Amino acid sequence: MNDKLKDLLKNGPIAINIGIFNFAESLKIQGVEVIHMNWTPPAGGDPELMDLLDQLL
Amino acid sequence: MITRCIIRKNEYYDSVFLMRVAKQIAEQKGVLQAATFMGTEKNKGLLADIGFESGEISSAKPNDLIIAIRAENEETLSSVFENIDHWLNQGLEQIGATSCRTLEEGVAFLPRSNLAVISVPGQYASREAKKALEHCLNVFLFSDNVPVESELSLKEFAREKGLIVMGPDCGTAIINGIGIGFANLVRRGPIGVIGSSGTGLQEFTTLVHRFGSGISHAIGTGGRDLSDQVGGITFLSALDALESDRETRVIALLSKPPGSSALEKLIQKIHLCKKPVIACFLGLKYQPTHESIGCKLVRTIDEAASLSVQLETGNPPSLSEKNHRELEELIRQHQTAKRQEQKFIRGIFAGGTFCYQAQQILRDAGISVYSNVPLHGNPKLPDPLHSIEHTLVDMGADEFTFGRPHPMIDSGLRYERILAEAKNPQVSILLLDFILGLNASPDPAGELLPAIVEAKHEAKKHGESLSVVASICGTENDPQNIQQQIKILEESGIITFSSSAQAARFCALLMGGS
Numbered sequence: 426m427n428d429k430l431k432d433l434l435k436n437g438p439i440a441i442n443i444g445i446f447n448f449a450e451s452l453k454i455q456g457v458e459v460i461h462m463n464w465t466p467p468a469g470g471d472p473e474l475m476d477l478l479d480q481l482l
Numbered sequence: 483m484i485t486r487c488i489i490r491k492n493e494y495y496d497s498v499f500l501m502r503v504a505k506q507i508a509e510q511k512g513v514l515q516a517a518t519f520m521g522t523e524k525n526k527g528l529l530a531d532i533g534f535e536s537g538e539i540s541s542a543k544p545n546d547l548i549i550a551i552r553a554e555n556e557e558t559l560s561s562v563f564e565n566i567d568h569w570l571n572q573g574l575e576q577i578g579a580t581s582c583r584t585l586e587e588g589v590a591f592l593p594r595s596n597l598a599v600i601s602v603p604g605q606y607a608s609r610e611a612k613k614a615l616e617h618c619l620n621v622f623l624f625s626d627n628v629p630v631e632s633e634l635s636l637k638e639f640a641r642e643k644g645l646i647v648m649g650p651d652c653g654t655a656i657i658n659g660i661g662i663g664f665a666n667l668v669r670r671g672p673i674g675v676i677g678s679s680g681t682g683l684q685e686f687t688t689l690v691h692r693f694g695s696g697i698s699h700a701i702g703t704g705g706r707d708l709s710d711q712v713g714g715i716t717f718l719s720a721l722d723a724l725e726s727d728r729e730t731r732v733i734a735l736l737s738k739p740p741g742s743s744a745l746e747k748l749i750q751k752i753h754l755c756k757k758p759v760i761a762c763f764l765g766l767k768y769q770p771t772h773e774s775i776g777c778k779l780v781r782t783i784d785e786a787a788s789l790s791v792q793l794e795t796g797n798p799p800s801l802s803e804k805n806h807r808e809l810e811e812l813i814r815q816h817q818t819a820k821r822q823e824q825k826f827i828r829g830i831f832a833g834g835t836f837c838y839q840a841q842q843i844l845r846d847a848g849i850s851v852y853s854n855v856p857l858h859g860n861p862k863l864p865d866p867l868h869s870i871e872h873t874l875v876d877m878g879a880d881e882f883t884f885g886r887p888h889p890m891i892d893s894g895l896r897y898e899r900i901l902a903e904a905k906n907p908q909v910s911i912l913l914l915d916f917i918l919g920l921n922a923s924p925d926p927a928g929e930l931l932p933a934i935v936e937a938k939h940e941a942k943k944h945g946e947s948l949s950v951v952a953s954i955c956g957t958e959n960d961p962q963n964i965q966q967q968i969k970i971l972e973e974s975g976i977i978t979f980s981s982s983a984q985a986a987r988f989c990a991l992l993m994g995g996s
Contacts, residue, residue: 426723427644429618433596434699434727437658441588441619443610444601446499448624448663451920452599455660459599460580460592465494466606470522470544479609 483514483552486559489538490547494520495570496601500547501887503569512558513551521546522603524884585613599662600649601625607650608632615639615647622662623649623704630711633704637715646719652702653680656687663702664890666919667959671696673790674730676720678703678737681833682764682783684919684955685982686736689787691957692980693799698729703737710741714748721748725755732790735761736783738838739858752776758793762786764839765857781846782839784981802984812977813992819947824910827851827989828903829874830896832889832926833982836915836953837876840986844872847990854879869903874913890922893929900930904937904948911949912937913989915982916971918956918964927954927967935974950975951989953982 440459442449449461468474495503500518507516517534519525521542529539534550542548549566553559582588589595598614600607604627611621615636623636628650640647648655654677655662659670664680668691675690675697677683683700690697701723703716717735724730733755740748740763752759752775759777762785778793780786784801792798802809827844831837834855841857844850851872852863863873866881877889877896889896896914903909912934916926923929934950941948952971956964971978979985 426726427618429596430620430645430723433620433646433657434723435658436596437660438597438599438662439592439595440597440599440662441585441592441595441614442599442601443585443588444599445496445624447502447921448599448601452660452662454920457660458592458594460582460588460595462582462585462588463494463580464602464610465492465583466544466603467609469492472605475606475609 483554484556484559485534485550485552486563487534487536487539487548487550488563489521489542490549492545493547494545495547498887498891501892506569507551507562510558510562512554513562514554515552516562517548517550519548519550520544521548585610585617589617589619596620597622597657597662599624604628604650608636611636611647611650612639615643615645618643618645620645621647621649622655622702623647623652624663625649626651630706630709633706634712634715637707637712641715641719646701646723647716648702649704651706652704654683654700655702656683656697656700658699659697661920664917664919664921665700666691666955666957667961668957669696670698670729672698672729672731672794673734674698674724674727674732675700675734675736675790676703676717676724677701677735678705678707678717679835681917681955682736682835684833684917685783685835686734686787688955688957689784689981690791693787693791695791695794698727699724705738708737708740708744708748710743712744714740714744717744717748718751721751721755721759725757731757732793733757733759734786734790735759735777736786737761737763739763739766749775760786760789760793764835765842767858782843782983783835784983801981803980809988809991812988816947816949816992817994820910821907821946823908824946825993826869826906826908827872827874827911827913827993828869828909829913830899830903831874831876831913831915832878832896832917833915833955834876834878836955836982837874839983840874840913840989843983843986844874844990844993847987847993849990849993854881869906875899890917890926893923893926897930897933900933900937904940907944907946909941909948911951911989911992913985914950914952915985916952916954916956916967918954918960918962918967920961922962924962925967926962927970931970931974934971934976938975949977949992951977951979951985951992953979953985955980955982
């Protein structure tokens, strides 16, 4: 078991939220250290461009 | 009446947040209709359906925000557009919204992070989850529409790294007392649970809480984990984790029927587990022996919760909050008030697992029902929008949630369906579920109550008596206040239960099932 999984179970989540803002909000209400990412669809949401980008990275 | 649409280039918000913003705008005086969407093709189609079409909308991209408003006059429109930033920015500062655009930046910002909570649209989800695993983060993956091949590859990668992927399509988890996604606020305690469905985990954890015990961890796996294609990777990792977790003393497993090879792997693991294990495989065609599985097997989620508490405390908690005499009296009252042609049950569910479990309970009582998500052997409802005879419908299924919020967040579709069912003089019972907790509607009972009252009133006008039976999944710690929710419903003559299984059993008895 990875230390990060042990840490998650022993000490609870410290979270990076990607997507629905409310999920970060509900974690914060429970006292969790959380950041909400300013996520946008990669390559402007263009699937072909996204594939190309993935091949380059 | 005046309409205006504006496009904000490269300004992304999630659909749930935008729904909240649209609702707030629509509540402003003089606003007739408000829609806030990202510029995906699907969303542009939805906007066209409600009469918002323009060249600008057509050219919007998935990263562009579309705000479309119809108002009584120019003054109202101008005022709304002047305040739009107020609604779009609300809450962002308080919850630690960052300018981090990539996961690399996020991890650098919060290096102690141990979990990525991912709920981006399905086509982007695997990519983000893979990056999270590469950065040694466990993953809670709420997104659906992730191909099963991607799920397998993510889970194999996680297993290699000793991490866990909860999901995809994982609605609920409770880790070390913290609810993630759609979770209830329950007591901490010695019972660990692994479940393939969010509402199944919610039902289990709230019942354990009601029975006086508590939850160490509730680990969601996503609905396909125990398919043969995925092989139960998350179930097996979670079972290892709960076995080695010092707080956990009893482990419960909840799932629809596993694939045969996945079940084989799970059985091997259960046989080796040093802690007591209870399993509930809803809808299983055959009932294997306890010995063959190596653990206690139960038929329903409330039985799993009750047995888990019993194993832990030595005392069996009572499944029902109503005694035999009360139940018999209720059944007698309701049966004698029926007209002869009133013979059908209509279940209108927000929780898919509740719909599935109710089908199993009714089938065990000799009652076959139509459903849009039929249990093996039950007939499929040809048109999900129209019930036939006995029907239980899962209104959280894809055909209802395409471009619309899930019924756990917004009761609109269930409201209309309740009214439609009540128009049929052959309908005798409405079976409903109310799901409380984090991220769910702030007042599910209050939202549906006018429809239920109207439905009962309509039935009465025609000399019929409509029985409304409801389960409420929640605790006194949830933001919605369960006691208040029960009170709202019971004051209007709705029969309530704290477990969806109990509500379904009561309906079976009311229908004269065996």
